[in-house]
Amino acid sequence: MAVRLTAGQAGDNPQLLPLLDEVSVARSGPGRPRQRPDRVVADKAYSHPSTRTALRARGIAFTCPERTDQIARRKAKGSAGGRPPACDPEVYAGRNVVERCFARLKQFRALATRYAKRAAYYRALLLLAAAVLWLREDLQDRP
Numbered sequence: 001m002a003v004r005l006t007a008g009q010a011g012d013n014p015q016l017l018p019l020l021d022e023v024s025v026a027r028s029g030p031g032r033p034r035q036r037p038d039r040v041v042a043d044k045a046y047s048h049p050s051t052r053t054a055l056r057a058r059g060i061a062f063t064c065p066e067r068t069d070q071i072a073r074r075k076a077k078g079s080a081g082g083r084p085p086a087c088d089p090e091v092y093a094g095r096n097v098v099e100r101c102f103a104r105l106k107q108f109r110a111l112a113t114r115y116a117k118r119a120a121y122y123r124a125l126l127l128l129a130a131a132v133l134w135l136r137e138d139l140q141d142r143p
Contacts (some may be wrong), residue, residue: 003126005119011044036060041095063091076087078099104127 002022004015020040024033039061040046047064055062065087066074074081104110108129116122 003123007124013048013051016040016042016046016051019059020060039063039091041098042092042096063088065092101133104133108132 002019004019004022006015006062006118020037021035023037024035025037026033037060038060040055040063041046042062042064044065044067047067047070049070054061062085064085066085071084074084105126108125110116111122114122116125
């Protein structure tokens with residue numbers, strides 16, 4: 001799990017690549033953890049051509065719908081606009097797991113109301129809440 005805290009007005013997209021640098025995916029067998037996930041599934045906030053290019057260069061599959069202004073800009077260019085990026089609806093439907101996780105984390109009042117004034121305390125509280133949710137997990141909920 002990787003966590004990055006920013007100011008409330010900061011955009012999400014500029015934080016994606018530094019966040020991916022902090023990710024480590026455990027291997028099933030021996031060896032060090034992988035630093036590159038298989039796929040990133042994101043909402044329209046991350047739909048920028050530079051993000052798509054950077055993830056393609058890293059060899060990471062990216063599932064994200066295109067924003068309407070980007071669709072209009074691409075269509076205005078005609079055939080020079082290129083083809084639309086692929087977005088698998090079935091894979092994208094799995095993104096609701098992240099939204100449900102946020103909803104469960106906000107059940108912790110200190111996280112929802114931001115009692116902690118320092119970012120380090122808030123991050124520690126976030127990691128503690130995530131650990132509590134992980135320990136509470138019912139194994140019957142898994143497919």
